[in-house]
Amino acid sequence: MSVDKDPVVTLEDVEVQFTNKSLIQTLRREKDVVRAVDGVSLDIHENEVIVLVGESGCGKTTLGKTAVGLQRPTGGSVKYRGQDVWDAKDGNGDVTVPFTDIRRSLQIIHQDPGSSLNPNRTILNSLSVPLKRWYPDMGVDEREDRIHRLLEYVGMKPASSYASRYPHQLSGGEQQRVALGRALLMNPDVILADEAVSALDVSLRIEMMDLMHDLQREFNTSYLFISHDLANAYYFAEKVGGRIGIMYLGKLVEIGAAEEIIRNPRHPYTKILRWATPVMDPDAAREAATEPPMRKIDIPDPKNPPSGCRFHTRCPKAREACTEEVPRLLPADGNGRSEVACFRSESDHAYWNSEPLPE
Amino acid sequence: MTARNETSLSLDAGGTETLIEVRNASVTFDMDRGRSKVMDDVTMDIHREEILGIVGESGSGKSMFASALMDAVVDPGVLTGDVIYHPPDGDSFSVLDLDDEELKEFRWEEISMVFQGAMDSFNPTMSIGGHFEETLRAHDYNVADGMDHGRQLLADLYLDPDRVLDSYPHELSGGMQQRALIALSLLLKPNVLVMDEPTAALDLLMQRSITSLLANLHEEYGITMIFITHDLPLVADLADRLAVMYAFEFIEVGPCYDILKDAAHPYTRALLKAVPNLSSALEEMEPIEGDSPDPVDVPSGCSYHVRCPLADEQCRSTDPGFERVSDGHEAACFYWEDAREEITYTLSDREQEVTFDERR
Numbered sequence: 001m002s003v004d005k006d007p008v009v010t011l012e013d014v015e016v017q018f019t020n021k022s023l024i025q026t027l028r029r030e031k032d033v034v035r036a037v038d039g040v041s042l043d044i045h046e047n048e049v050i051v052l053v054g055e056s057g058c059g060k061t062t063l064g065k066t067a068v069g070l071q072r073p074t075g076g077s078v079k080y081r082g083q084d085v086w087d088a089k090d091g092n093g094d095v096t097v098p099f100t101d102i103r104r105s106l107q108i109i110h111q112d113p114g115s116s117l118n119p120n121r122t123i124l125n126s127l128s129v130p131l132k133r134w135y136p137d138m139g140v141d142e143r144e145d146r147i148h149r150l151l152e153y154v155g156m157k158p159a160s161s162y163a164s165r166y167p168h169q170l171s172g173g174e175q176q177r178v179a180l181g182r183a184l185l186m187n188p189d190v191i192l193a194d195e196a197v198s199a200l201d202v203s204l205r206i207e208m209m210d211l212m213h214d215l216q217r218e219f220n221t222s223y224l225f226i227s228h229d230l231a232n233a234y235y236f237a238e239k240v241g242g243r244i245g246i247m248y249l250g251k252l253v254e255i256g257a258a259e260e261i262i263r264n265p266r267h268p269y270t271k272i273l274r275w276a277t278p279v280m281d282p283d284a285a286r287e288a289a290t291e292p293p294m295r296k297i298d299i300p301d302p303k304n305p306p307s308g309c310r311f312h313t314r315c316p317k318a319r320e321a322c323t324e325e326v327p328r329l330l331p332a333d334g335n336g337r338s339e340v341a342c343f344r345s346e347s348d349h350a351y352w353n354s355e356p357l358p359e
Numbered sequence: 360m361t362a363r364n365e366t367s368l369s370l371d372a373g374g375t376e377t378l379i380e381v382r383n384a385s386v387t388f389d390m391d392r393g394r395s396k397v398m399d400d401v402t403m404d405i406h407r408e409e410i411l412g413i414v415g416e417s418g419s420g421k422s423m424f425a426s427a428l429m430d431a432v433v434d435p436g437v438l439t440g441d442v443i444y445h446p447p448d449g450d451s452f453s454v455l456d457l458d459d460e461e462l463k464e465f466r467w468e469e470i471s472m473v474f475q476g477a478m479d480s481f482n483p484t485m486s487i488g489g490h491f492e493e494t495l496r497a498h499d500y501n502v503a504d505g506m507d508h509g510r511q512l513l514a515d516l517y518l519d520p521d522r523v524l525d526s527y528p529h530e531l532s533g534g535m536q537q538r539a540l541i542a543l544s545l546l547l548k549p550n551v552l553v554m555d556e557p558t559a560a561l562d563l564l565m566q567r568s569i570t571s572l573l574a575n576l577h578e579e580y581g582i583t584m585i586f587i588t589h590d591l592p593l594v595a596d597l598a599d600r601l602a603v604m605y606a607f608e609f610i611e612v613g614p615c616y617d618i619l620k621d622a623a624h625p626y627t628r629a630l631l632k633a634v635p636n637l638s639s640a641l642e643e644m645e646p647i648e649g650d651s652p653d654p655v656d657v658p659s660g661c662s663y664h665v666r667c668p669l670a671d672e673q674c675r676s677t678d679p680g681f682e683r684v685s686d687g688h689e690a691a692c693f694y695w696e697d698a699r700e701e702i703t704y705t706l707s708d709r710e711q712e713v714t715f716d717e718r719r
Binding site for chain 1: 416589596
């Protein structure tokens with residue numbers, strides 16, 4: 001991980017709001033606003049791995065899509081190598097990197113590889129589409145050759161046999177390999193992998209993540225990997241010295257080196273995710289608490305998020321102060337390997353003198 | 360598999376009572392490519408008031424085992440063998456001999472089942488309360504008393520009974536629907552709850568909340584639970600016993616503690632190394648080589664031999680029977696002692712305890 005070089009993608013105070021206005025709502029002049037992402041800043045460096053972890057509805061997918069230029073933020077900015085992505089798209093100001101280059105450099109693989117491949121096309125045809133589009137001068141033989149080599153890279157040998165198959169003739173793991181291969185065809189700088197291993201059988205996940213790591217070395221890509229599972233996140237990030245970011249209702253509440261987040265979690269929410277990660281050590285499992293350690297097990301309605309720290313309605317350690325003020329993401333004490341947004345990490349905060357919230 | 364003797368005795372040496380005996384059960388499907396055996400001569404005992412975790416890769420036959428327990432194998436699948444139920448009060452009977460009316464009663468009042476994806480189990484046009492009342496009426500239960508129990512179950516699952524009973528399925532989140540479905544399945548106070556991937560498609564925090572609530576329900580009502588999943592870590596600290604399936608049969612059965620501590624079958628050991636978790640050292644984790652077998656063409660001998668580093672001629676030609684590892688722990692492998700030496704893994708949680716330190 002090279003921190004000294006300029007980041008590939010820079011997110012600054014990004015905000016994404018979704019408004020849902022039905023006809024009836026329009027007539028009543030009502031508006032449902034969901035702040036899917038609320039004031040998140042994040043740098044993705046060259047060759048870096050960042051894993052975003054959180055529950056469904058926490059905004060991790062929206063943040064990921066914003067980072068790769070698939071979702072226009074309603075506030076803040078997204079830059080690719082210093083060029084504002086949406087200025088490039090709209091042609092505002094001096095565009096140093098054209099939008100087509102940005103689009104090609106930022107790729108995505110989805111959770112469900114089956115539905116991201118056209119069922120009526122062979123793998124060869126599916127993979128030819130992006131090459132035809134971006135390299136119209138490329139000859140048929142060269143194109144096929146490149147696709148075959150790529151299929152071999154992602155472990156699908158013999159490539160010519162796999163290339164002639166249709167998606168339904170492949171297993172879930174193989175489909176995900178094709179999706180990964182298709183993203184890599186463009187030699188991207190960043191790949192957004194949205195729950196890319198979650199749909200796979202647990203026994204196949206390590207193999208897929210190892211493959212992604214191998215390809216990272218080969219192709220010099222960065223990954224923004226999204227997962228709800230801390231165990232997958234830890235394996236994917238820690239194996240290559242990456243970072244884990246924890247999201248809760250649109251906010252980044254803790255981010256840092258994978259080892260630090262797992263072994264030394266500071267935010268109460270991170271600790272609860274740690275509790276939620278099954279214990280395999282049979283001796284430790286016997287002592288594990290059975291009662292969920294949070295005040296409520298259901299996530300609040302994102303249309304109407306709690307005031308102050310959004311986690312206060314579920315946090316076992318919430319006090320009055322948490323309902324009033326929004327905690328900022330600050331460097332955690334000590335080694336500077338993580339940042340956390342919780343008053344409990346600020347030793348002189350008014351939190352410590354305020355009353356605990358009633359049950 | 361603790362009582363492999365074919366006597367009708369429902370008590371084994373350890374004093375555990377057997378609730379369901381599955382004997383030589385097989386399920387076959389005739390397909391164009393040939394006959395597909397999706398469950399192969401399975402013999403298994405389910406103990407009263409235990410939580411049994413059944414673990415295996417997708418397509419290993421675990422859902423078929425659940426269907427066989429309730430004689431619910433769908434056409435054109437053919438179930439052979441026997442499933443004997445020993446009710447806590449009353450005479451033992453074979454589930455496969457029940458007629459339709461008896462089966463309906465058996466399936467809700469004795470054994471109840473929860474599948475993944477609650478959305479598909481609820482009628483979208485009926486409120487959750489409507490589902491509860493309909494179930495009580497269909498089985499001639501007293502609705503008022505039944506609803507009291509239903510409310511209690513919903514509260515046990517951290518749901519607000521009034522709000523949930525008034526809601527339609529789409530008004531609830533996935534985690535709430537799945538919990539409401541578990542409450543519904545327990546409404547008629549069944550002795551056994553069979554759950555097939557009940558928490559798939561939910562995020563981890565909800566999965567764990569549900570398993571911890573299930574442990575509480577088990578404690579409170581003494582229900583026998585069978586939890587089927589591909590996700591071994593999920594049942595690791597819930598189940599009393601684990602049964603591992605590979606290629607349409609069980610290959611290792613034993614107390615959960617013993618299996619996690621020192622599994623005997625090479626497949627179980629490889630599986631423990633292959634699932635991402637926070638208890639293993641990163642450098643020890645590795646995928647299992649090779650692919651799982653095709654149901655039409657299961658390898659001869661031990662079906663795991665093609666992927667097993669210890670396999671020899673005997674494994675290729677002869678299907679291993681269960682060998683006793685320790686009390687109640689059995690593995691279908693000729694070389695389980697060697698496996699324990701040659702396939703190593705460590706599971707240790709350095710700091711599992713979730714602590715919230717007070718002011719520094």
